Amino acid sequence: MFLPKENRRLYFDLLGPEGAAQTVCLAHSLTADSSMWAEQVPELLASGYRVLRVDMRGHGASETVFGDYTMDELADDAAHVITALDIGPVDFVGLSIGGMLGQSLALRYPDLIRSALFADTLPASVPAAESVWIERKRTVQDAQSLAPLAESTMARWLTAEFREKRPGRWRQIFESILVTDVAGFLGCVHAVRSFDFTGRLGELKPPALVVCGANDQGTPASENRRMSEMIPGGKYVEIADCQHFPNVERPDEFNRILIDWLNRS
Incomplete structure (x- = not known):
């Protein structure tokens, strides 16, 4: 389904009965x-x-906004959908940049968030990664495609063992990288390179859980644990033997952690 916002459309799907007690x-x-x-x-x-799922601008079926994005703007998109559907407060679950924009959402729209689960994410941009982002940006601009980054991205997200055991699912996720809009990617890269919530996480009102794959390279477990310690009452759980997508590689364990968290929040 599509929802208009500022002369563009955001794609979302909302699954489950209207009478359900809570939306994730x-x-x-x-x-x-x-x-x-x-x-x-x-x-x-x-x-x-x-269950509410929202595609970020320039990703999936959501239309692109040209130019640089901020985490606050990405959070505003999510808030727009939640408000328009009148389903708040929601339990929010965000992974990687989803967890980054989720921090802005929880800080700026606390009435829309009942609880937050941030997975494999960071509380701020990493200056040491700046050269990596510059190179990725240049590569995508030159190719006008995400194809040159797809294999290396998948190697960071999922282990070689997962690729061997579930090649069909691996391919599905691989294809989602290939169809990501170039302008959408570049806009989000700017957001990833220019945010810092470390000084504000102490203000976070909703209860929060931070989850991370133990072998995550891009958003390391140590940084996720440190982030949980910045949040009042923040909790941390680590999932062994997986990388950046524990929800895909270790779904049974991730789902158990998620449902337990939701039921206790």
Whole structure:
């Protein structure tokens, strides 16, 4: 389904019965789309939750905005959908950039968020990664495609063992990278390179859980644990033997952690 916002359209899907007690909003990673939550949706529905998935601008079926983005602007898109559907407060779950924009959402729209689960994310831009982002940006601009980054991105997201065991699912996620809009990617890269919530996480009102794959290279477990310590009452859980997408690689464990968290929030 599409929702208009400022002469463009945001794509979302809202699953589950209207009478469900609570809605869970899922926010995806950079160069992914809402399909990255396929392993979570059935479990959430079976547990009695409604599920809202929103594609970020320039990702999936959401239309692109040209230019640089900020985390606040990405959070505003999510808030727009939640408000328009009148389903707040939601339990928010965001991974990678989804967790980054989720921090802005929870800080700026506390009435829309009942609880937050931030997975494999960061509380601020990493200056040491600046040269990496510059190179990725140049590569994508030269190719006018995400194809040159797809294999290396997948290697950071999922282990070689997962690719061997579930080649079909691996390919589905790989394809979501290929179809990501170049301008959408570049806009989000600017957001990733220019945010810092470290001085504000102490103001976070909703209860928050931080989850991370133990072998995540891009958003390391140590940084996720440190982030949880910045949040009042923040909790941290680490999932062994997986990288950046524990929700895909270790869905049973991730889902158990998620449902337990939702039921206790």
